[in-house]
Amino acid sequence: MQLDxxxxxxxxxxxxxxxxxVAQVAERAALSATPVSRRIKRLEDEGVIRxxxxxxxxxxxxxxxxxxxxxxxxxxxDENIARFEQAIAENPHxxxxxxxxxxxxxxxxxxxxxxxxxxxxxxxxxLRIPGVRxxxxxxxxxxxxxxxxxxxx
Amino acid sequence: MQLDxxxxxxxxxxxxxxxxxVAQVAERAALSATPVSRRIKRLEDEGVIRxxxxxxxxxxxxxxxxxxxxxxxxxxxDENIARFEQAIAENPHxxxxxxxxxxxxxxxxxxxxxxxxxxxxxxxxxLRIPGVRxxxxxxxxxxxxxxxxxxxx
DNA sequence: TATGAAATAATATAGTT
DNA sequence: AACTATATTATTTCATA
Numbered sequence: 001m002q003l004d005x006x007x008x009x010x011x012x013x014x015x016x017x018x019x020x021x022v023a024q025v026a027e028r029a030a031l032s033a034t035p036v037s038r039r040i041k042r043l044e045d046e047g048v049i050r051x052x053x054x055x056x057x058x059x060x061x062x063x064x065x066x067x068x069x070x071x072x073x074x075x076x077x078d079e080n081i082a083r084f085e086q087a088i089a090e091n092p093h094x095x096x097x098x099x100x101x102x103x104x105x106x107x108x109x110x111x112x113x114x115x116x117x118x119x120x121x122x123x124x125x126x127l128r129i130p131g132v133r134x135x136x137x138x139x140x141x142x143x144x145x146x147x148x149x150x151x152x153x
Numbered sequence: 154m155q156l157d158x159x160x161x162x163x164x165x166x167x168x169x170x171x172x173x174x175v176a177q178v179a180e181r182a183a184l185s186a187t188p189v190s191r192r193i194k195r196l197e198d199e200g201v202i203r204x205x206x207x208x209x210x211x212x213x214x215x216x217x218x219x220x221x222x223x224x225x226x227x228x229x230x231d232e233n234i235a236r237f238e239q240a241i242a243e244n245p246h247x248x249x250x251x252x253x254x255x256x257x258x259x260x261x262x263x264x265x266x267x268x269x270x271x272x273x274x275x276x277x278x279x280l281r282i283p284g285v286r287x288x289x290x291x292x293x294x295x296x297x298x299x300x301x302x303x304x305x306x
Numbered sequence: 307t308a309t310g311a312a313a314t315a316a317t318a319t320a321g322t323t
Numbered sequence: 324a325a326c327t328a329t330a331t332t333a334t335t336t337c338a339t340a
Binding site: 099111142 | 156164169172199200204206208211221248253254255260289292294296297298300303305
Binding site: 031032033034035038 | 324325326
């Protein structure tokens with residue numbers, strides 16, 4: 001699938017505000033409302049736009065502490081991997097999890113209320129998943145930048 | 154600021170689809186449209202909801218490669234920090250950057266088109282920022298989980 | 307102080323050219 | 324793709340608990 005300049009401008013406008021009226025998006029894309037409405041629908045149908053989400057302020061929701069937890073499994077058998085990934089899926093405080101290259105197997109991003117809460121998530125949940133050998137925590141001191149995943153040149 | 158059960162249900166509904174009609178959000182929260190509309194406005198005004206963004210598919214936009222880059226500065230003087238953070242702000246392929254605890258100073262999340270592009274971002278951009286001593290890249294092999302930042306228990 | 311119902315205003319979408 | 328008409332949807336008003 002190929003995006004043209006109109007599509008890019010539409011997406012750029014929606015990234016500023018996904019609830020921006022179509023007429024206003026149209027203005028930015030130098031187009032009228034009708035084709036913008038149709039293009040947005042097309043982008044949704046083709047899966048370029050998967051959906052829309054509110055951008056929430058973690059602090060205002062009582063989530064003051066953020067960490068990246070690097071995890072090693074001790075035996076890379078399918079059963080361990082499946083159990084690990086299920087535990088990750090079930091925990092709402094795990095907001096991202098990637099299988100990665102390097103010394104560690106997984107990089108897990110966690111949002112917690114405070115140190116005690118993070119400790120509970122790490123020690124009582126992550127470290128107790130069968131097959132998990134080792135965890136290393138990297139605490140976030142300050143968030144310098146955070147945009148929605150996916151840049152648009 | 155204190156969120157009640159209604160607010161939580163409203164946020165949960167919007168997290169599924171931030172463009173869901175108010176009437177439908179109201180149904181989920183067991184409320185009518187009027188208070189839901191007002192509560193959403195209140196959550197926006199108070200900064201709990203910062204805005205709305207489309208959820209995009211990186212692959213459909215030609216971004217096939219993702220990495221976390223750990224960075225060390227060689228002298229933690231204000232000038233270096235300022236220059237580093239400005240370079241980060243300017244680069245659209247850096248989608249997140251945190252100052253962190255541990256061996257490294259910063260954790261930077263990068264989205265690139267391919268290995269060559271990642272290499273260019275890392276070697277020609279990040280490593281050339283004055284004050285940057287060392288970078289270690291962790292390549293994402295597979296994304297097991299990715300939700301919008303901020304869980305809501 | 308917050309809600310629900312109804313009226314109004316804003317906005318999105320479908321039909322037509 | 325644009326213009327116009329129609330249909331959705333959001334928001335304001337007002338009465339009420």
